[in-house]
Amino acid sequence: MKYAILASTSTLHGQDYLEYLLPEIKRLYKEASEVIFIPFARPGGISLNEYTQKAGDAFKMANIDLKGIHEFENPQEALKNAKGIFTGGGNTFILVSELYRRKLMQPLKDAIMAGTPYLGTSAGSNIAGLTMQTTNDMPIVHPPSFKTLGIIPFNINPHYLDPDQNSTHKGETRETRIKEFHSINSQPVVGLREGSWLEISNNKISLKGELSARIFKKDQLPYELDANSTLTDLS
Amino acid sequence: MKYAILASTSTLHGQDYLEYLLPEIKRLYKEASEVIFIPFARPGGISLNEYTQKAGDAFKMANIDLKGIHEFENPQEALKNAKGIFTGGGNTFILVSELYRRKLMQPLKDAIMAGTPYLGTSAGSNIAGLTMQTTNDMPIVHPPSFKTLGIIPFNINPHYLDPDQNSTHKGETRETRIKEFHSINSQPVVGLREGSWLEISNNKISLKGELSARIFKKDQLPYELDANSTLTDLS
Numbered sequence: 001m002k003y004a005i006l007a008s009t010s011t012l013h014g015q016d017y018l019e020y021l022l023p024e025i026k027r028l029y030k031e032a033s034e035v036i037f038i039p040f041a042r043p044g045g046i047s048l049n050e051y052t053q054k055a056g057d058a059f060k061m062a063n064i065d066l067k068g069i070h071e072f073e074n075p076q077e078a079l080k081n082a083k084g085i086f087t088g089g090g091n092t093f094i095l096v097s098e099l100y101r102r103k104l105m106q107p108l109k110d111a112i113m114a115g116t117p118y119l120g121t122s123a124g125s126n127i128a129g130l131t132m133q134t135t136n137d138m139p140i141v142h143p144p145s146f147k148t149l150g151i152i153p154f155n156i157n158p159h160y161l162d163p164d165q166n167s168t169h170k171g172e173t174r175e176t177r178i179k180e181f182h183s184i185n186s187q188p189v190v191g192l193r194e195g196s197w198l199e200i201s202n203n204k205i206s207l208k209g210e211l212s213a214r215i216f217k218k219d220q221l222p223y224e225l226d227a228n229s230t231l232t233d234l235s
Numbered sequence: 236m237k238y239a240i241l242a243s244t245s246t247l248h249g250q251d252y253l254e255y256l257l258p259e260i261k262r263l264y265k266e267a268s269e270v271i272f273i274p275f276a277r278p279g280g281i282s283l284n285e286y287t288q289k290a291g292d293a294f295k296m297a298n299i300d301l302k303g304i305h306e307f308e309n310p311q312e313a314l315k316n317a318k319g320i321f322t323g324g325g326n327t328f329i330l331v332s333e334l335y336r337r338k339l340m341q342p343l344k345d346a347i348m349a350g351t352p353y354l355g356t357s358a359g360s361n362i363a364g365l366t367m368q369t370t371n372d373m374p375i376v377h378p379p380s381f382k383t384l385g386i387i388p389f390n391i392n393p394h395y396l397d398p399d400q401n402s403t404h405k406g407e408t409r410e411t412r413i414k415e416f417h418s419i420n421s422q423p424v425v426g427l428r429e430g431s432w433l434e435i436s437n438n439k440i441s442l443k444g445e446l447s448a449r450i451f452k453k454d455q456l457p458y459e460l461d462a463n464s465t466l467t468d469l470s
Contacts, residue, residue: 013403044411045418091415093374133374136406139328140368140416142381159406168248170429171371171394176279180326181375183280194405 002151003028004118006125007197008158010089018058026062028117032083034065040098041090041123055088079107082116089122092135096127097143109149122158129155134181134189152205153235160191160214175222182218188234189216205231237386238263239353241360242432243393245324253293261297263352267318269300275333276325276358290323314342317351324357327370331362332378344384357393364390369416369424387440388470395426395449417453423469424451440466
C-alpha cells in the first residue's frame with residue numbers, strides 16, 4: 001500500500017505557498033502530528049533552514065509540525081519511523097545528488113512503500129517517477145545517477161507547459177524536449193499541469209485537480225487524460 | 236589564436252535554418268571548402284544522417300560541403316585535419332555524452348585551440364563554455380561529466396528568455412535557475428538572447444547581433460551588456 005500526493009507545483013498564481021493543497025495535506029496526514037521535510041532542492045538557492053521554516057509555516061495551517069531531515073542525527077532511522085514525509089520543490093539535480101550522497105534514496109523509497117504518507121511538489125514529485133530525466137531544471141550539480149524512487153511506473157514532467165502558438169522564441173518546446181527523451185528512453189511521461197496532482201491511494205493512481213494531463217508514450221502521438229481518470233495501468 | 240562563432244540559436248523566427256548566420260559562416264570559413272559537422276545533439280531525436288543532410292543543405296548556400304563526423308573512420312584524426320567545424324543544436328546531454336563516449340571532447344578542444352574555425356549553435360555553443368550546467372535541456376542521458384570545452388572562461392545560457400511579467404506560470408524563471416546554479420558554482424553566465432552570438436577572433440570575445448546580453452555573476456545583481464561589447468575579461 002502507498003499513499004501519496006504528487007503535485008505539479010507548490011503554489012498557484014495569486015495564492016500562498018501550499019494554499020491550494022491544504023485540504024489534501026490534512027487528509028493525507030490525518031494521523032500524523034509531525035511530518036519530516038526534505039528541503040534539499042533549495043529553490044533559488046535558499047538554505048535548508050530557511051526552506052524548512054517556510055514549509056513549516058504553511059504546515060502550521062494544518063496543525064502539523066514539520067521537522068527538516070537535516071536536523072536528525074540518524075536521518076535513515078528518522079525516515080523509517082516517520083509518520084509522514086514531504087519533499088519540497090526546487091532544483092531536482094541537487095535534490096537527487098543529496099539523497100544519494102546522504103544515502104537516503106533507498107530509505108525514502110522503503111518508507112513510502114511501507115505506507116508512510118508522502119507529499120511531493122515539483123522536484124519532490126519528479127523523484128517519485130522512475131527517473132528524474134524529465135525535469136525542467138538546470139544541471140547545477142552532477143548526480144551519480146538519474147534513477148529515482150520509482151513509486152509510480154512512469155515519469156512526471158511537472159509544471160507542464162503547452163506550446164505557445166504565438167511565441168517567436170525558438171528554444172525547444174516542452175513537447176519537443178519530451179520527444180528527445182523518448183528517442184533514448186521508453187517509459188511514459190505524464191505532463192502534469194499546474195494545479196494538477198496525482199493521488200496514490202492503496203496503489204491506485206488517479207489524476208486530481210481540474211485540468212487534464214498530457215500523456216507522452218514513445219513512438220505515439222501524445223494525448224490528453226481527463227481529470228479524475230486512473231493512471232494505474234500506465235507503464 | 237581561436238576563431239569561433241557561438242550563436243544562441245540556429246534559426247530566427249520566420250527564417251530558414253542558419254539563414255541569419257550565412258554572412259558569418261562565409262566569413263568564418265572563408266578558407267575552407269569542407270567543414271566537419273557534429274550532429275550528436277539530434278534535435279527532436281532525428282537521426283545523425285537526417286541532421287547532417289539538413290545542415291548540409293544550409294551550408295550549400297555558402298558553397299561549403301559539410302561532412303558528418305560519424306562518417307569518418309578515424310574521427311579524432313578528422314578533427315585534427317579539419318578546415319572548419321560546426322556543432323549543431325539539440326539536446327546538450329546527448330551531445331556531451333557522445334563526445335565523451337567517442338573520445339572526441341579533447342580532440343575537438345585541441346582543434347579549436349589550434350585555430351580551426353568553429354561554429355556552434357545552441358547546444359553547440361553551450362559546450363564552448365566551462366561546463367554544460369547552464370543548458371535548458373532535459374537530462375535524457377547521463378553524461379560521465381558536465382565539463383565541456385572551456386574555450387571561453389565562463390558559461391553560456393543559450394535561448395536566454397526574460398521573465399514574462401504577465402505569466403501566471405509558477406515554474407522557475409531562467410533567472411531563478413541561474414541563481415540556483417550560482418548557489419553551487421562560481422563562473423559567470425552569459426544569457427545569450429536569440430539573434431545574438433559571441434565572436435571569438437584571435438582570443439578577443441565580442442557580443443554580436445542587435446541585442447544586449449544578460450550577465451550573471453555569483454552573489455551579484457545581473458546586468459545588461461550592450462551589443463558589440465567585449466567579454467574577453469569576463470571570468
